[in-house]
Amino acid sequence: MEQTHVPHVLFLPFPAQGHIKPMLNLAELLSHEGFQVTFVNSDHNHDRLLHNIDISSFYNRFPKFQFRSIPDGLTPDHPRFGLYVIDLLCSTRAVSKPAFRELLISLKEEKGPFQLPTCIIADGIMCFAIDVAEEFEIPTITFRTFSAHCLWTYFHLSKLIEEGEVPFPDENLEKPISCIPGLENVLRRRDLPGICRFEKADDPVLQFFVKETSAFTRASGLILNTFNEIEAPMITRLGSFFNKIYPIGPLHALKSRINDNSSSSTSSNGNLWKEDKKCLKWLDSQPSKSVLYVSFGSVIKLTREQILEFWHGLINCGNSFLWVLRSDLIVGDASFGHLLMKLERDTKERGLIVSWAPQEHVLLHPAIGGFFTHSGWNSTLESIVAGVPMICWPKTGDQQVNSRCVSDVWNIGFDMKDICDRSMVEKLVRELMDNRRDQFMASSDKLSRLACDSIKEGGSSCINLEKLIQDIKSMSS
Missing domain, CATH: 3.40.50.2000 (Glycogen Phosphorylase B;)
Structure with missing residues (x-):
């Protein structure tokens, strides 16, 4: 034998x-x-x-x-x-x-x-x-x-x-x-x-x-x-x-x-970045479904202009937000540290900026009402499990396909690819978090149940x- x-x-x-x-x-x-x-x-x-x-x-x-x-x-x-x-x-x-x-x-x-x-x-x-x-x-x-x-x-x-x-x-x-x-x-x-x-x-x-x-x-x-x-x-x-x-x-x-x-x-959660867990305590103080979580993953790079467009859109929409801004988000920009300090100072009344977040825990937190994401597949799945609708801003790899599925196959969010404009950010955040909130939450809850089952x-x-x-x-x- x-x-x-x-x-x-x-x-x-x-x-x-x-x-x-x-x-x-x-x-x-x-x-x-x-x-x-x-x-x-x-x-x-x-x-x-x-x-x-x-x-x-x-x-x-x-x-x-x-x-x-x-x-x-x-x-x-x-x-x-x-x-x-x-x-x-x-x-x-x-x-x-x-x-x-x-x-x-x-x-x-x-x-x-x-x-x-x-x-x-x-x-x-x-x-x-x-x-x-x-x-x-x-x-x-x-x-x-x-x-x-x-x-x-x-x-x-x-x-x-x-x-x-x-x-x-x-x-x-x-x-x-x-x-x-x-x-x-x-x-x-x-x-x-x-x-x-x-x-x-x-x-x-x-x-x-x-x-x-x-x-x-x-x-x-x-x-x-x-x-x-x-x-x-x-x-x-x-x-x-x-x-x-x-x-x-x-x-x-x-x-x-x-x-x-x-x-x-x-x-191990597979992170190559050290998590800043202070954001969980901050989320504890926020009303249910009131916070937009913003993270563009571990690889994507942004320009100074893109960061400012996103920031103005987030500020103008009126919702609270938690934003992950990695230390290497802009390559070769020696002034990024000064920009980050300014954004953190000007964001205090409305939200919180961290260098890296415990994303799975954040998305499952009851204060989170939406996710502004790069549409990486891990982030997409984590959002689906948590029942959180998405605004997708893909940039590379598989992200373009994922964002299309989110918006047109599964109907759990918006696809904002190829657009980086503060007015569009403001508009879609309002739609996701307020005007069409019940619609997106219903479809997201359904997919979450399927994932958990x-x-x-x-x-x-x-x-x-x-x-x-x-x-x-x-x-x-």
């Missing part, structure tokens, strides 16, 4: 907070099930992540868990996103791939508890992991950390280029996209992923994603941080590329089930997680 060993799962996220967070949530869930887990960050993010964790308490709770790191090929002070994202994409292929191979060799030779993994769960844009895993005869499962709608769109990038839809002129952004089955009446040019806005079809960033999307279909399965109740048609269509699909989201809510009796220090015992995501667990266990036999 074959002996079953404890599965050892190695996670390899793309080195960005929006990718690390959902993969770390899943890693903790599998560790809670008794699996051995190795979580591999870039050196750059490894130190930032561990700085925000009580690591001894974390390891006491998850004794079969270890954090490891490999280089991303860039110096610590090298920009990693925006105009420089191609540097990160190329360096992970050139530098991280051989480093990852060396890590697997070291695990194979170690005499400790963490030996060669049973299975590798790799980010969908870290497909070099599949190449390396095949050398070691280790099965891989790919994890795409955005929506099924967006992934289905990515699978049609080549078709969009062939049809002449990409690249496109900025003056014709309203043209409907008709060559993506199932989304013919949903997407316009302006709703396509941010990578479609490059000027040339052979742009290296666009071509990188075309090739990676094709490559990760070699994995034995696909994990998605979503749930059937809101994306079933797109999940079904993705079945044409994968025999096994595991929609197991919202992962942050699924993970919260194992954290009910644990202090926050024994878990999906992670209950017997819910769709809970069942899919159990399928994933059993499939990984079968790999270790």
Whole structure:
């Protein structure tokens, strides 16, 4: 009779907070099930992540868990996103791939508890992991950390280029996209992923994603941080590329089930930024549904002019607001500190500005009535779970698709893409928080119930997680 060993799962996220967070949530869930887990960050993010964790308490709770790191090929002070994202994409292929191979060799030779993994769960844009895993005869499962709608769109990038839809002129952004089955009446040019806005079809960033999307279909399965109740048609269509699909989201809510009796220090929220929790006490003093939460995520950069347009719109709308302004929000602007001090001073009567917030807790706070967001997928899911309607201002990546779904598929908010104007901010905040509040709250409450039901015992995501667990266990036999 074959002996079953404890599965050892190695996670390899793309080195960005929006990718690390959902993969770390899943890693903790599998560790809670008794699996051995190795979580591999870039050196750059490894130190930032561990700085925000009580690591001894974390390891006491998850004794079969270890954090490891490999280089991303860039110096610590090298920009990693925006105009420089191609540097990160190329360096992970050139530098991280051989480093990852060396890590697997070291695990194979170690005499400790963490030996060669049973299975590798790799980010969908870290497909070099599949190449390396095949050398070691280790099965891989790919994890795409955005929506099924967006992934289905990515699978049609080549078709969009062939049809002449990409690249496109900025003056014709309203043209409907008709060559993506199932989304013919949903997407316009302006709703396509941010990578479609490059000027040339052979742009290296666009071509990188075309090739990676094709490559990760070699994995034995696909994990998605979503749930059937809101994306079933797109999940079904993705079945044409994968025999096994595991929609197991919202992962942050699924993970919260194992954290009910644990202090926050024994878990990780995947943050690379230190949270300023004073805002929760401030929210306690605010009336129910009266505060607009404003955050544009961990990567997006703004200009001084954009910040001022948003600020004037928020002040003019008359609602209280909590605004996250990261210290690196404007690159290379030495005067940002002075601007921030001025905004904080002039905001005191109306709201609060913090450098980073405990977002999941903020969105669940009864004082929050709306979310002004960049439409990253983690933020979108967290808002859906909390039942908070959104104003979406996407800028890159999957955010354009997500914001369109929020406004035109799920009807839980406004899509303000490609507009940065104080009068529009004021208008939409008034609509969201006052004039159409009941309408948006009703649709948001409905989606929130569906999300929460999906992670209950017997819910769709809970069942899919159990399928994933059993499939990984079968790999270790």
